[in-house]
Amino acid sequence: MLVALAGGVGAARFLDGLTKVVKPEEVYIVGNTGDDTEIYGLHISPDLDTVIYTLAGLANPVHGWGIQNDTFEGLKALGALGQETWFQLGDRDLATHIFRTNCLLKGETLSATTATIARNLGVQSTVMPMSNDRVRTIVRTPAGKLDFQTYFVRRQAKDEVVGIKFQGAAKSRPAPGLLRAIRNAEGIIFCPSNPIISVGPILAVPGIRTAIERRKCPSVAISPIIGGRAVKGPAANMMETLGMEVSALGVAKIYQGLVDVFILDETDKDLAPAIQKLGMQPVFMDTIMRGPAEKKALARKAVQAVRKYRAL
Numbered sequence: 001m002l003v004a005l006a007g008g009v010g011a012a013r014f015l016d017g018l019t020k021v022v023k024p025e026e027v028y029i030v031g032n033t034g035d036d037t038e039i040y041g042l043h044i045s046p047d048l049d050t051v052i053y054t055l056a057g058l059a060n061p062v063h064g065w066g067i068q069n070d071t072f073e074g075l076k077a078l079g080a081l082g083q084e085t086w087f088q089l090g091d092r093d094l095a096t097h098i099f100r101t102n103c104l105l106k107g108e109t110l111s112a113t114t115a116t117i118a119r120n121l122g123v124q125s126t127v128m129p130m131s132n133d134r135v136r137t138i139v140r141t142p143a144g145k146l147d148f149q150t151y152f153v154r155r156q157a158k159d160e161v162v163g164i165k166f167q168g169a170a171k172s173r174p175a176p177g178l179l180r181a182i183r184n185a186e187g188i189i190f191c192p193s194n195p196i197i198s199v200g201p202i203l204a205v206p207g208i209r210t211a212i213e214r215r216k217c218p219s220v221a222i223s224p225i226i227g228g229r230a231v232k233g234p235a236a237n238m239m240e241t242l243g244m245e246v247s248a249l250g251v252a253k254i255y256q257g258l259v260d261v262f263i264l265d266e267t268d269k270d271l272a273p274a275i276q277k278l279g280m281q282p283v284f285m286d287t288i289m290r291g292p293a294e295k296k297a298l299a300r301k302a303v304q305a306v307r308k309y310r311a312l
């Protein structure tokens, strides 16, 4: 089993490749729920849904989130009722949130509910939220503290991020079976996700970081930062305003002690000695996933890295 730590769109694109180069049922995905939110009383898990929709072949190829060809009649009707509609929820997408909320109201766990959604949409990999407990990413900005979706969607990630907090993380527990999956893994993969707000919340759940530190298998990360810039999203800006080094090396520093092999873009070749100094083996390739071929090539490289490192 390969255990993959995943955020949203960056992770989902990589996992789309990974589940095509290894058997999908051999992939155990640990999803970030720090971005979860409640809208119209519905529990929304954006990162879990992005991964599930992508692996189910339903994702909107333009945004990477939401469902392809979805309609927005429900949202329009909610607007007519005087509700705010800045969080784009399509009609078919709403069905997922209604179903999830209903299961949670009946007392089911988020992990069980997520497994049902994934299975019913035809996903063969395990998709596991990092925790069944409530953890919420809060972003500190000059305009005050913002919940993640207000910062990210409503205010379009325009605020300067001066601090991050994962509310509830200290008391949260890893989802059932998650630590066992890490202990028994053939390899651990850090998807090309935002290291601060996508992977950060996962590592903040007590027990997960330690389990990875004590791993008995190779651990591989793919840098989401290429040539000092994020392919998409606020990762680079955030790293800068939080006083981190804005480069793949900055990402590697966040993962020090957790990762054995670090895959980064060939444009960052000059970082090789510094990555080695952190105790990681650098592997270079074109890491931009333009389409299906590049997604698979990147996934294949990550799997090879796991196997090669195991053989050492």
Ligand code: GDP
Residues within 6 Å of the ligand: 006, 007, 008, 009, 010, 011, 012, 013, 047, 192, 193, 194, 195, 198, 222, 223, 224, 225, 226, 229, 230, 231, 232, 233, 235, 236, 287, 288, 289, 290
């Ligand atoms: P989000 O929660 O939807 O923002 O998604 P993630 O955290 O999973 O992924 C966001 C990160 O993925 C960003 O920092 C991007 O730079 C990175 N990313 C997106 N596409 C690619 C790609 O093709 N290659 C690499 N290496 N990184 C990517």
